[in-house]
Amino acid sequence: xxxxxxxxxxxxxAGNVEAVKGVSIDIADGEFIVLVGPSGCGKSTLLRMIxxxxxxxxxxxxxxDRMVNNVDPADRDIAMVFQNYALYPHMSVYNNLAYGLKNRxxxxxxxxxxxxxxxxxxxxxxxxxxxxxxxxxGQRQRVAMxxxxxxxxxxxxxxxxxxxxxxxxxxxxxVEIKRLQRALGTTSVYVTHDQLEAMTxxxxxxxxxxxxxxxxxAPIDVYDKPASTFVASFIGSPAMNLLDVKADGNGLSxxxxxxxxxxNAKGKDRYTLGIRPEHMEEVAGPNGGDGLLLExxxxxxxxxxxxxxxxxxxxxxxxxIVVRVSSHARHEAGEKLFLKVAPENAHYFDADTGRxxx
Amino acid sequence: MKKVQFQSRWLPYLLLLPQLAIVxxxxxxxxxxxxxxxxxxxxxxxxxxxxxxxxNFTDTLTSSDYGRVARFTAVFTFxxxxxxxxxxxxxxxxxxxxxxxxxxxxxxxxxxxxxxxxVAGLIGVLLFDQHxxxxxxxxxxxxxxxxxxxxYFDTSFAMLTTAVWKQIPVNFIFFLSGLQGIxxxxxEAASIDCRxxxxxxxxxxxxxxxxxxxxxxxxxxxxxxxxxxxIVDVIVKNEPGNNPVTLVYKxxxxxxxxxxxxxxxxxxxxxMAMVFILTIIQFRLIERRVHYT
Numbered sequence: 001x002x003x004x005x006x007x008x009x010x011x012x013x014a015g016n017v018e019a020v021k022g023v024s025i026d027i028a029d030g031e032f033i034v035l036v037g038p039s040g041c042g043k044s045t046l047l048r049m050i051x052x053x054x055x056x057x058x059x060x061x062x063x064x065d066r067m068v069n070n071v072d073p074a075d076r077d078i079a080m081v082f083q084n085y086a087l088y089p090h091m092s093v094y095n096n097l098a099y100g101l102k103n104r105x106x107x108x109x110x111x112x113x114x115x116x117x118x119x120x121x122x123x124x125x126x127x128x129x130x131x132x133x134x135x136x137x138g139q140r141q142r143v144a145m146x147x148x149x150x151x152x153x154x155x156x157x158x159x160x161x162x163x164x165x166x167x168x169x170x171x172x173x174x175v176e177i178k179r180l181q182r183a184l185g186t187t188s189v190y191v192t193h194d195q196l197e198a199m200t201x202x203x204x205x206x207x208x209x210x211x212x213x214x215x216x217x218a219p220i221d222v223y224d225k226p227a228s229t230f231v232a233s234f235i236g237s238p239a240m241n242l243l244d245v246k247a248d249g250n251g252l253s254x255x256x257x258x259x260x261x262x263x264n265a266k267g268k269d270r271y272t273l274g275i276r277p278e279h280m281e282e283v284a285g286p287n288g289g290d291g292l293l294l295e296x297x298x299x300x301x302x303x304x305x306x307x308x309x310x311x312x313x314x315x316x317x318x319x320x321i322v323v324r325v326s327s328h329a330r331h332e333a334g335e336k337l338f339l340k341v342a343p344e345n346a347h348y349f350d351a352d353t354g355r356x357x358x
Numbered sequence: 359m360k361k362v363q364f365q366s367r368w369l370p371y372l373l374l375l376p377q378l379a380i381v382x383x384x385x386x387x388x389x390x391x392x393x394x395x396x397x398x399x400x401x402x403x404x405x406x407x408x409x410x411x412x413x414n415f416t417d418t419l420t421s422s423d424y425g426r427v428a429r430f431t432a433v434f435t436f437x438x439x440x441x442x443x444x445x446x447x448x449x450x451x452x453x454x455x456x457x458x459x460x461x462x463x464x465x466x467x468x469x470x471x472x473x474x475x476x477v478a479g480l481i482g483v484l485l486f487d488q489h490x491x492x493x494x495x496x497x498x499x500x501x502x503x504x505x506x507x508x509x510y511f512d513t514s515f516a517m518l519t520t521a522v523w524k525q526i527p528v529n530f531i532f533f534l535s536g537l538q539g540i541x542x543x544x545x546e547a548a549s550i551d552c553r554x555x556x557x558x559x560x561x562x563x564x565x566x567x568x569x570x571x572x573x574x575x576x577x578x579x580x581x582x583x584x585x586x587x588x589i590v591d592v593i594v595k596n597e598p599g600n601n602p603v604t605l606v607y608k609x610x611x612x613x614x615x616x617x618x619x620x621x622x623x624x625x626x627x628x629x630m631a632m633v634f635i636l637t638i639i640q641f642r643l644i645e646r647r648v649h650y651t
Contacts, residue, residue: 052550072553073546074553079550080547080550082547086544087544088547088562089566090565090568099551099561100550100551103552103553103554147551
């Protein structure tokens with residue numbers, strides 16, 4: 001167990017492609033950090049630099065108090081779980097788990113004890129003699145986890161470990177990973193492009209975009225106060241509605257189209273306004289009060305079971321928005337809606353930089 | 359595999375006919391002829407033949423000359439196979455790690471593949487030429503005066519070197535594609551699990567290359583047995599005398615130089631039996647070959 005410190009870490013590939021542009025993160029001992037972002041945002045590169053599988057162009061990576069930039073991956077005291085499991089196909093499950101320990105010259109009895117213990121925790125004791133190809137996807141995933149925990153490393157590194165599993169198994173393993181990490185208390189860095197996985201697993205989220213950190217914070221803080229339009233649209237499903245708005249002495253209106261009214265809260269003349277789908281309340285008509293009022297026409301109602309989503313257009317050629325309503329709501333295409341948004345649920349972003357305005 | 363139903367039951371046979379005809383004309387028929395003539399003593403001038411039963415075989419197998427050639431062939435095959443596989447594997451492992459200029463490097467290593475065996479033999483002869491050969495000059499610096507065609511060991515050495523050189527590209531191509539077929543993340547997982555690159559190679563990379571290795575082993579044994587004919591022929595320059603020759607070359611010598619068609623046929627039947635056994639081993643291995651997924 002150990003802290004991990006990244007200090008302005010940069011990665012420049014041949015051809016001057018900058019994959020990671022000066023990232024600094026302090027990871028506390030025992031913390032579960034999730035690096036999340038779209039593909040190409042540099043999250044995997046960053047993880048691989050911590051693992052030692054990629055060279056660090058500039059900056060420093062420390063595990064504990066030790067600077068590990070030039071330390072061999074095998075000596076960094078980390079264990080990694082790969083997306084495709086990366087099990088050794090020619091070795092039995094037992095040997096897959098024991099391989100790393102044998103290479104460290106560990107005593108046979110101790111190896112056996114650790115392998116059996118990991119097998120017990122992960123419930124893979126029955127297949128210790130099998131080869132990886134005789135296992136199902138979920139079982140292989142467990143073996144990959146087992147290979148990480150037998151090492152009792154300073155940190156676990158997860159590189160999209162659940163993306164090869166089917167949806168049901170993914171949810172199950174997600175819960176197990178979280179429980180296991182809590183039980184072992186091992187510092188973990190987890191890479192995913194799935195915002196739901198990121199939200200549910202993380203102590204702290206690191207949202208990456210184009211090699212830069214967009215925001216670091218507890219999942220709920222990131223959700224409640226996204227630092228930029230990128231974070232706002234990336235975290236949460238369906239995504240936050242983002243509307244270009246203008247403001248003047250008469251209040252707020254859409255930059256294009258009609259159907260939005262409200263007070264100018266922030267004293268600028270242009271914003272990007274963000275509203276989460278669940279923060280719009282249906283009202284009978286324009287009845288004043290504070291907050292924003294939206295007028296929209298229903299296009300489609302999409303029931304997903306526990307709730308339904310309305311896709312509706314704001315008036316006079318305005319943009320389409322998504323509204324979350326209860327699953328019992330009945331709406332027809334063409335129906336007119338009045339939607340109210342409480343002032344605290346309206347997010348304002350700078351129209352040019354996309355950064356949050358508080 | 360999808361099964362195709364033919365309209366006419368004769369069509370499949372018709373489609374197979376060209377292949378069957380080639381096999382029959384160029385393999386089965388000559389093989390049958392060889393088996394037949396191995397039981398006869400042929401008159402060198404073609405005036406008739408006498409049935410001698412197994413005499414040709416007993417003569418062949420008991421002759422000290424045949425034993426000598428068989429021993430040389432065994433040693434030659436062992437070294438050609440071992441060295442060409444070993445060197446090719448080393449080169450493939452190194453080439454696999456090259457990032458810049460990889461394709462140029464690979465092409466350089468592969469072009470020898472396009473050289474025909476007699477031409478390779480000729481290049482070998484030039485390299486080891488008594489008067490102008492750079493290899494002879496090179497070894498002379500270390501006090502080794504090579505005499506190709508005169509000294510048994512020196513001639514074997516030149517033959518072996520040329521044969522190995524010729525075979526490396528084939529093995530290299532197979533090993534390289536085998537290496538590139540090994541999952542990158544498995545190798546990365548190993549680099550986290552094991553510090554020593556050499557140990558990693560023997561415990562992870564090498565076992566995963568084993569299927570390729572088995573296949574190449576058989577290919578190389580066959581090569582050393584048969585395909586080195588051209589190299590042997592050019593290097594011994596039709597002057598077998600005391601020079602090392604392989605079993606296949608001896609079949610040719612006895613049959614076409616010595617006009618002992620019966621004895622030569624008996625030798626080729628023995629070789630056929632060896633190939634047959636090798637083929638069985640190969641199929642057994644390939645069937646039992648572990649398929650890693």
